[in-house]
Amino acid sequence: xxxxxxxxxxxxxxxxxxxxxxxxxxxxxxxxxxxxxxxxxxxxxxxxxxxxxxxxxxxxxxxxxxxxxxxxxxxxxxxxxxxxxxxxxxxxxxxxxxxxxxxxxxxxxxxxxxxxxxxxxxxxxxxxxxxxxxxxxxxxxxxxxxxxxxxxxxxxxxxxxxxxxxxxxxxxxxxxxxxxxxxxxxxxxxxxxxxxxxxxxxxxxxxxxxxxxxxxxxxxxxxxxxxxxxxxxxxxxxxxxxxxxxxxxxxxxxxxxxxxxxxxxxxxxxxxxxxxxxxxxxxxxxxxxxxxxxxxxxxxxxxxxxxxxxxxxx
Ligand code: BG6
Numbered sequence: 312x313x314x315x316x317x318x319x320x321x322x323x324x325x326x327x328x329x330x331x332x333x334x335x336x337x338x339x340x341x342x343x344x345x346x347x348x349x350x351x352x353x354x355x356x357x358x359x360x361x362x363x364x365x366x367x368x369x370x371x372x373x374x375x376x377x378x379x380x381x382x383x384x385x386x387x388x389x390x391x392x393x394x395x396x397x398x399x400x401x402x403x404x405x406x407x408x409x410x411x412x413x414x415x416x417x418x419x420x421x422x423x424x425x426x427x428x429x430x431x432x433x434x435x436x437x438x439x440x441x442x443x444x445x446x447x448x449x450x451x452x453x454x455x456x457x458x459x460x461x462x463x464x465x466x467x468x469x470x471x472x473x474x475x476x477x478x479x480x481x482x483x484x485x486x487x488x489x490x491x492x493x494x495x496x497x498x499x500x501x502x503x504x505x506x507x508x509x510x511x512x513x514x515x516x517x518x519x520x521x522x523x524x525x526x527x528x529x530x531x532x533x534x535x536x537x538x539x540x541x542x543x544x545x546x547x548x549x550x551x552x553x554x555x556x557x558x559x560x561x562x563x564x565x566x567x568x569x570x571x572x573x574x575x576x577x578x579x580x581x582x583x584x585x586x587x588x589x590x591x592x593x594x595x596x597x598x599x600x601x602x603x604x605x606x607x608x609x610x611x612x613x614x615x616x617x618x619x620x621x622x623x624x625x
Contacts, residue, residue, distance in 0.1 A: 316334055316335070316336050317334060318333065318334055318335070318420045318421040319331060319332075319333055319334075319421060319422070319423060320332045320334070324342070324344060324351075324370065325370035326370045326371060328344055328345070328346050328370055328372075329344070329345040329346070330342055330343065330344050330345070330351075331343045331345070331423050333421035333422065333423065333447070333448075333449040334421055334449070335419070335420075335421050335449050335450070335451055335453065336451065337356045337451070337452075337453070338354075338355075338356040338357070338358065339353075339354065339355060339356055339449055339452075339453035340352070340353075340354045340449070341353045341354070341421075341447070341449050341455055343423060343425075343447055344370075344376065345403055345404050345405065345406075345425070346370075346372055346376070346402075346403055346404075347375060347376055347381060347382065347399070347400040347401065347402070347404070348382055348399065348400075348402075348404035348425045348427060348445050349375075349376055349379050349380060349381055349382065349400060350362065350379045350380040350447065350455070350457075351364050351376060351378065351379035352364070352379065353455050353604075355453055355606055356453065360482055361481070361482055361544070361606050362378065362379050362380065362479070362480055362481065362482055363378050363379075363480040363481060363482040363483075363574075363577055363578035363579075364376070364377070364378030364379050364480070365377040365378050365569055365570050365571060365574055366571055366574065367568070367569045367570060367571055367574075368569055369569050372401065372403070373401050374401070374569070375396075375400040375401050376400075377567075377569040377570055378480045378578070379480060380457070380477055380478060380479045380480070381396065381400040381478040382399045382400055382445070382459070382475075382476075382477065382478070383396040383397050383399070383400065383474075383475060383476040383477075383478050383582075383584070384397045384398075384399040384443065384459075384461070384473060384475050385397045385398075385399070385437055385439075385441075385471070385473035385474070385475075386473065386474055387474040387475060387476045387555075387584055387585075387586045388474075388502070388586070390474070392436065393436055393437060396476075396478065397473075398433055398436075398437075399427055399443065400478075402427055402430070402433075404425040404426065404427045404445070405425065405426055405427075406423065406424065406425060406426075407424035407425055407426035407444055410424035410426075410444060410446065411444065411460070413446045413458055418450075418451060419448045419449060419450050419451060419456075421448065421449040422446060422447060422448035422449070423446070423447055424444065424445070424446050425444070425445045425446075425447070426442065426443065426444050426445070427442075427443040427445070428440070428441065428442050428443070428464075429441055437471075439463070439465055439469070439471040440463075440464040440465050440466065441461060441462060441463060441464055441471070442460075442461070442462045442464050443459065443460070443461050443462075444459070444460040444461075444462075445457065445458070445459050445460075446458045452605070453605065453606065454603055454604065454605040455603070455604050455605070456601070456602070456603045457477060457601065457602045457603075458599065458600075458601045459475070459477075459598075459599065459600045459601070460597055460598070460599050461473070461475075461592070461597065461598045461599075461600075462592070462595075462596070462597040462598075463592040463593060463594050463595065463596050463597075464594070464595075465594045466594070468594060469594070470591050470592060470593045470594070471591070471592060472589045472590065472591045472592075473589060473590055473592075474584070474585060474586050474589050474590070475551070475584060475585045475586075475590070475600060476551075476555060476582045476583065476584035476585075476586065477551075477582055477583045477584070477600075477602045478555075478580060478582050479546070479580060479581060479582055479583070479602070479604065480578050480579075480580050481535055481544055481578070481579050481580070481581060482577060482578065483535075483537045483540075483577055483578065483579050484537055484539035484540045484577070485539050485576060485577075486518050486558055486575065486576050486577070486578070486579060487517075487518060487519065487576075488537070488538040488539045489517070489518060489535065489536065489537055489538065489579055490515045490516065490517055490535075490536045490538065491515060491516040491517075491533065491534070491535050491536070491556060491579075491581065492515045492516075492533070492534040492536065493529065493530055493532055493533035493534055494511060494516055494526045494529060494533060494554060494556070495511055495512075495513060495514060495515055495516065496510065496511055496512070497510070497511050497526045497527070497528070497529055498510050498511075498526070498527050498528070499511055499524040499525055499526045499527065500524065500525040500527065500586075500587065501523070501524055502523035502524060502525060502555075502557075503521065503522075503523050506525070511526070516556065518558055518560075518579070520560050521558065521559055521560035521562070521563050522556055522557065522558050522560075523555075523556075523557050523559075524555070524556050524557075525553055525554075525555050525584070525586050525587065526553060526554045526555075526556065527552065527553050527586075527587045528552050528553070528587075529552065529553060529554045531547055531548055531549060532545060532546070532547050533545075533546045533548075533554055533581060534546075535579060535581055536609055537609075538609070541608055541609045542606055542607070542608060542609060543606070543607050543608070543609045543610075544581075544604055544605070544606050545604065545605050545606075545607060546581060546583060546602065546603070546604050547602070547603045547604075548583035548600075548601065548602050548603075549599075549600070549601040549602075550585070550598070550599050550600035550601060551583040551584055551585050551600045551601075551602065552585060552587070552588070553583075553584045553585060553586045553587055554581060554582065554583060554584060555580065555581070555582040555584050555586065556579075556580065556581055556582075557579075557580040557582070558575055558578065558579055558580065559575050560575055561573075561575060563575075583600070583602040585600065
């Protein structure tokens with residue numbers, strides 16, 4: 312990268328949709344579509360893609376984009392009356408002309424502020440006014456930070472309630488060789504069994520069939536270890552007590568029109584979320600939820616992966 316790094320560049324993406332590219336000096340980059348306020352690419356300094364986006368993804372409103380980091384708001388899943396995962400991922404966000412100060416300890420110059428407010432159409436299905444401010448920042452070390460601030464701007468005195476998730480699709484080399492650490496022994500709701508509550512057993516989470524679980528009250532750090540690539544993703548979250556883990560595996564993948572039959576092998580969703588206990592905001596109140604992800608080389612100790620070391624060091 313030259314000395315004149317362009318930290319923030321606005322351009323056109325697939326199908327002429329508006330896209331913003333964030334770049335950092337060492338070569339890290341990230342791409343964000345205004346459609347959905349959705350990150351669709353996050354690359355390390357070698358130009359390797361760290362997020363999964365399906366080769367069959369629709370970049371055509373009103374469909375959502377399969378992959379990257381869709382924003383699920385004001386509803387995660389289909390638990391209420393709204394469309395699955397809410398409408399935020401299917402709306403055109405705008406650049407926020409007047410962002411509030413976002414306290415940050417990072418010196419990032421590669422960031423953007425987006426805003427979504429209710430359309431008249433939205434208020435028919437969800438009769439509330441809101442301001443959803445999203446800051447996306449790429450740190451100098453390549454870490455990707457997302458901060459959501461949601462404010463109730465109702466003028467009728469009414470509170471509103473919502474659930475939320477950063478639906479992150481991590482790119483993995485081979486799902487059968489992936490381990491997730493930080494969720495073992497926790498309680499989860501099994502979305503494949505009508506949200507039945509169970510407790511996770513065992514050492515770490517590995518994958519050999521379809522998984523769709525909402526872990527509740529999780530620690531703030533989760534590690535996703537891609538053994539084959541010797542890479543560990545570290546996810547940190549704040550204000551988001553839950554974590555959804557999803558992989559459709561082969562049969563379900565075949566039923567998803569915008570996912571290739573074999574693509575499930577290269578994706579894993581680990582989603583910082585607030586699902587079990589919905590958030591309620593009174594008029595004028597604001598909620599904040601943060602996710603930060605980084606990708607680091609996995610540490611090996613006498614041939615053995617030691618993710619705890621990675622977690623301690625980062
Ligand atoms: C996950 C849910 O977060 O998203 C799954 O837990 C769901 O139940 C998956 O199938 C994909 O949802 P969608 O609406 O993007 O196909």
